[in-house]
Amino acid sequence: MTDAGTGSETAIDHPAHWQRRWHEILDIHAPEEDDAISQTGSPQSLPDVGDDSRLHTAFWSVGSTDDADARRQLISILPAGELMLARLEAHLSRAPETIDADQARLLLRQGLMSINSLNLEAPEPDAPVRLLDESLEPLLSAFATADSPFIHFRDMLGELAQQHSGQVGMQAFYFLSEPLYQLAASYEVADWIRWPLCAAPDADDPTLPIYQLAVGGWSAGWDSQGLFLFDRRHEVQKSR
Structure with missing residues (x-):
């Protein structure tokens, strides 16, 4: 306060x-x-x-x-604690479930459409999407020269938390960053749980399709050749 x-x-x-x-x-x-x-x-x-x-x-x-x-x-x-708690519990209680390549492409495009509405630099939602997996290229190699297509949105989240929840909201956003990342080794999960610090409950939530893409077993990348989705569904299947 x-x-x-x-x-x-x-x-x-x-x-x-x-x-x-x-x-x-x-x-x-x-x-x-x-x-x-x-x-x-x-x-x-x-x-x-x-x-x-x-x-x-x-x-x-x-x-x-x-x-x-x-x-x-x-x-x-923490500020927005009850809203974030609901998301945390929903994540912990969800059963591991993968999505297919078509669903992954759709979620990627939905996420890009949401962040494009914020006038942030990002690939066009209808840009071609390559599909990669370990048989084509190791994960670390694929991302060695690639960023997330959502990188500029992620960089802006702390500012959005400050705009919506004040200085204390921004502090809470960063306070939770590492604990929530460690929970699932995923900033996509951490960002989705923390979104209530960034916007009203009835606002469009760009973190949702990004979260669904990640927990469904796919990592989105953006390199000099354009957009790609890396298939990590075997990791989700192992966690069952």
Whole structure:
């Protein structure tokens, strides 16, 4: 929250407060982890948020069905917490399921159409799309000289969070970046969960088709030859 008289943030709206509260919650729900705060709640020296490995793996520690209350406590102290929590729980409860190449192309085009409406640099939605897989080129090689076609949209998300949710919203967006990335090794998942910080619930959600593409087993790339989709469905199938 912001003090109306001074414009300064109260402690509850500061990443250092969120960091301490997360450690306190994890001390209760994941006590086997290394505690950075003692059981009495007295703060010890905490690392910078960006270097706090326990913070980054919080959702690994409380990722089971029985830990829903812990996740609620972790997320609810943040702005747009309930909306983000609903997305987090939806992701954790979804069954692994792949999509075919035609569905992947459609989602790619939907995502590009959404971000083109924001006047951001991106490929044309109707541009040709190459299909790649490990039999044609290794994943790391394919992306060595490629970016995501959504890169400029992703770079803008922090600014959108600030515009919609204020400075505290932008801080929450970046505070959650690494914990949510570590949850699924995917910024597409992290961006979709954090979208409520960036826009009203009834606004168009460009992160949705991008998320669906990723969890369906495809990675989108954009290189000097144009757009491509890399087939990673075998990774989804292994997680079943």
